[in-house]
Amino acid sequence: MYQKAFLFNGIGSKPEKLLVKLSPALTEKYQYYMDAEFSRLGLQTALEKNLPYDRKVAEWLISLICDRVVFEYYLSQGIVPDIGAGYSSGIVSISACFGAVPHEFAHEIIMMNRSTMRALEQHHQNLDMGVVIGLDYQSVQEIFKGRFTPEEVIVGSANSIICTMITGQAEAVEKALALCMEEGAMKAIRFQTGVAYHHPCMKQYSQEYNDFCGSIAYQNPEYPIISVFDNRIMTEGAEIMRENQLNVYTPIRWDLTLKKLTDLGVTEFFDVSANGAVDKFSRINRRKGRIYTLAEL
Amino acid sequence: MKEITEAIRQELTDLIFNYYAEECEVDRDSITMDTNPQEDLESDSLMFVELIELTSEKYDLDVKLQSIGKYLLKTPMNSMKDVVDMFCKIYQYGNEIVNQ
Numbered sequence: 296m297y298q299k300a301f302l303f304n305g306i307g308s309k310p311e312k313l314l315v316k317l318s319p320a321l322t323e324k325y326q327y328y329m330d331a332e333f334s335r336l337g338l339q340t341a342l343e344k345n346l347p348y349d350r351k352v353a354e355w356l357i358s359l360i361c362d363r364v365v366f367e368y369y370l371s372q373g374i375v376p377d378i379g380a381g382y383s384s385g386i387v388s389i390s391a392c393f394g395a396v397p398h399e400f401a402h403e404i405i406m407m408n409r410s411t412m413r414a415l416e417q418h419h420q421n422l423d424m425g426v427v428i429g430l431d432y433q434s435v436q437e438i439f440k441g442r443f444t445p446e447e448v449i450v451g452s453a454n455s456i457i458c459t460m461i462t463g464q465a466e467a468v469e470k471a472l473a474l475c476m477e478e479g480a481m482k483a484i485r486f487q488t489g490v491a492y493h494h495p496c497m498k499q500y501s502q503e504y505n506d507f508c509g510s511i512a513y514q515n516p517e518y519p520i521i522s523v524f525d526n527r528i529m530t531e532g533a534e535i536m537r538e539n540q541l542n543v544y545t546p547i548r549w550d551l552t553l554k555k556l557t558d559l560g561v562t563e564f565f566d567v568s569a570n571g572a573v574d575k576f577s578r579i580n581r582r583k584g585r586i587y588t589l590a591e592l
Numbered sequence: 593m594k595e596i597t598e599a600i601r602q603e604l605t606d607l608i609f610n611y612y613a614e615e616c617e618v619d620r621d622s623i624t625m626d627t628n629p630q631e632d633l634e635s636d637s638l639m640f641v642e643l644i645e646l647t648s649e650k651y652d653l654d655v656k657l658q659s660i661g662k663y664l665l666k667t668p669m670n671s672m673k674d675v676v677d678m679f680c681k682i683y684q685y686g687n688e689i690v691n692q
Contacts, residue, residue, distance in 0.1 A: 429637070478658070
């Protein structure tokens with residue numbers, strides 16, 4: 296039933312690294328969407344001219360707009376998804392591309408991250424995230440056992456056997472990353488985001504975000520979407536809304552999501568990020584399928 | 593310990609240089625043994641991990657990333673020569689690289 300899956304990335308890629316991967320025709324389309332949306336949302340296209348929180352969300356919007364351009368390109372090439380999955384803010388992106396919400400609304404969801412950041416600042420929260428390269432979920436869990444409480448730091452996303460994202464209190468994240476290096480990680484990088492997406496502590500600071508996510512009726516998506524939280528197959532608009540609301544404060548199991556997709560029969564995965572970022576941090580059993588990127592298509 | 597011949601070393605060198613040239617989108621001939629993979633080629637750790645996976649598959653090597661990570665703590669990769677030397681050690685010692 297499912298053969299082709301589209302994979303949407305979260306935030307994190309630098310705009311310049313995304314844009315350089317677009318062909319002139321795709322860049323033109325990107326520019327059109329970007330100009331229209333930045334103007335509508337009151338953002339400066341010269342990112343450095345934005346206020347700090349505006350600049351952050353502006354960078355994230357660029358990711359979403361690139362996703363849209365790549366998604367439309369794939370469709371124009373006759374590559375049509377049977378199902379899809381969104382990693383972190385990729386959930387917002389896939390919600391729009393798969394037709395559950397208008398693109399404009401998805402961009403406004405991204406804008407709402409500003410209210411979450413303001414709430415964290417008002418409550419003097421010092422949070423952070425980081426990524427560990429070379430250690431899997433189990434290894435990181437073992438390292439954390441007895442050393443950190445779940446309130447301090449947790450695995451925010453088990454990406455693959457080679458990549459694990461952690462999230463929590465900034466001080467604990469820093470210590471945890473150093474510990475992972477001592478235990479044989481190839482690399483451990485702090486994001487210095489000031490937020491701890493996918494940590495339950497975020498729930499209390501993201502009420503406005505969640506309320507906004509639930510402020511319109513979602514359409515049933517044109518293609519099913521698999522939940523990265525519990526791997527259920529979602530076909531109803533209300534489920535997609537819930538997925539968006541859970542997103543900020545719920546840990547992800549991206550590794551299990553991809554495994555579930557291969558178990559469901561998916562053999563062709565299409566990375567919708569312009570720079571092939573999903574392909575880099577994901578791993579598919581090579582006997583069962585492979586990930587295609589924009590560069591290859 | 594596996595024996596490493598000059599032919600295998602050259603094969604590993606070619607594999608590594610070709611990989612970085614393709615991934616980093618640079619001319620193969622512009623890479624030398626003195627090239628710094630991070631600073632000169634802007635390579636990242638995920639690329640490095642993928643190279644380990646490719647090499648392990650090609651030579652049927654049994655090596656855990658964690659063992660290599662511990663080796664890297666003692667021996668940073670500052671040049672392509674360091675990278676080639678490390679892959680030769682992976683080929684020779686597998687998980688025992690951590691004790692080298």
